[in-house]
Amino acid sequence: MSNNLDDIDLDDPRFRIRPYQQMVASCTGALITSLFVTPLDVVKIRLQTQQKAMLSNKCFLYCNGLMDHLCPCLDEKSPPWMRANGKFNGTLDALTKISRTEGVLSLWSGLSPTLILAIPATIVYFVSYEQLRLFFKDTYNSRINSGTNHSVQPFWIPMLAGGTARIWAASLVSPLELIRTKMQSQKLSYIEIGQALKTVVKYSGFSGLWMGLGSTLLRDVPFSAIYWLNYETIKQQFRGTQQTFTFNLAAGAVAGSIAALVTIPFDVVKTHRQIEMGEKEIYSEKPGRSSDTLSIIRRIYSQNGIRGLFTGLTPRLVKVAPACAIMIATFEHGKRFFQAYNAKQILQLENDIQYFKDKY
Template identity: 80%
Template sequence: MNKLTISNISSNVDLDDPRFRIRPYQQVIASCTGAFITSVFVTPLDVVKIRLQTQQKAMLSNKCFLYCNGLMDHLCPCANGKMPEWMRRNGKFNGTVDALVKISKTEGIISLWSGLSPTLVLAIPATVVYFVSYEQLRLYLKDTYNREFKKRGTSVEQPFWIPVLAGGTARIWAASLVSPLELIRTKMQSQKLSYAEITEALKTVVKYSGISGLWMGLSTTLLRDVPFSAIYWLNYESIKRIFHTSQQTFTFNLAAGAVAGSIAAVFTIPFDVVKTHRQIEMGEKEIYSDKPIRSSNTWSIIQRIYHQNGLRGLFTGLTPRLVKVAPACAIMIATFEHGKRFFQSYNARKANEFEIERNVHLLQHKPSSTE
């Protein structure tokens, strides 16, 4: 009997081996731990990124008259207008480190975790839907694709388009599910608002835009996140394929996730800037105006940012985004892969124990030969 040990499973068996493939509920457990750790770690960086992009948006709104009369203050960044309180206290941020220091001094270090509660509420379901959807869809496409080739007597590895398609599709489902929570988190991080103020803001949005207003900015979120996921999973799976002969340890997964996430973040940062601008406009046009209207479309925002600040404006917040995304992707994928290996070892051990019991049962009930 060829007994499989846990060490053999961890080092020699493909994680996609159908015999020991982990179940969806095991994928859920594997993805939850990383979601919690990542949320706590990256929230301060997310706050800084949002503040930098909010600052840029305020400077772009150059519609001030020679004085502020209290009637048009919500449309212009006047010193005594309705600009965020933190902007008056802190002054202009000159970068990521400067923002971290100033926010900590003037608002307290706890304010760096503004929006953590909706982030946690957002992160768990979003991560579960995202990772489980990705794994299930990737494995389904891979099995279907290989099944067709096996009929012809050949076998192929996973083609590059499978992680691209699976990652993009999974992100659409996850982003659509948590878009209202993403809207709340962006508002809480762009300026210090109480839950009562957030509730009133959401009521105003629903009143004038209907329930669909809670999904404001979803198109730009998808425009950012779908390409990000496609690029990320393509790079991550490619790195795994290139180094398939190496032992893919927790450290390896950390490094691969950080590299893949950084590449994807650079390519998609302009859409992150646009997403932040559109969702902050909920406070400028939909809340303070007597007759709220929908925010500008994606292309007009891109043109306005480029006209005012050039190409550099479209990459505002790139440093905190990279500092946030690289470790976030690293932690998420490393914990997920580690969880997959743990549960695959568990499944293999259970399968091995079942095989032993079955063989013992057959031996015990095998007719004895007396002749």
């Protein structure tokens, strides 16, 4: 057996990293990514919200990069940040105006409390993806009698694993995000969280805890499937080369950009549905459901044309590319670190066993 760790297959069942090690790797990536891309996500959401706010002056959607927060307007004309900043004319203009009028730190406002939800969601997503991918891969290889060859991975495996992992992760945190939004909009304390839950369940049933999940999945499931398909394909195409941290950065950026471009209309719809749901949460005694996805698409298209469905494309691409790059590169680096650690331990154990066999 070779003692060179660079020659070891990451997916070798003996050396695969444990779920808790995957959790550590994904958690580190989530922290670094969140700090970097938060300002870009703020700009993307505000550009999309600006379009919606011009049509409905009841509430606006503010995002610090990890979670969306719905807030009521101070008057009937426009959201506070629109009155303070004026109309945004692009990504750079938005970054400049927000920094000048609200302070640079406002681009990271609310980061700490929202990490409480964002990091668990990221951990669940990445760990689920890895476990599902390896399960599907092992099952496939065992059925085709490939023996000890663990490198065969059809294109549908990362797509299926990515989409399934996203459904599970999004569904798990959806009720928490809904309550988080309600607390922000109505200034509820943590003591009142139980009453907030009762209110939603009373008027919408238990399914009301997952309001808005459909539009979220409509965007995130295709994104995840397309992203992991492209990323794993790039890795396989360059399988013979050393996949360094820089390589993973580039592969993640390319895969993320393609997925973001294809799914940007769903991102716009998600923003509009969250705002409509927030208007009912803020201005109605009875929480209600927002319009269906098809109706929103038709309304956006009739009012703003095809460009309306691609509002915020530039900041989304500028944000998603580095976000995917940093997250996957950090995650892969963490996987490599733990895989090398596991392999070192196992190889040492095997060498010790062989030593005692030869001696006795």
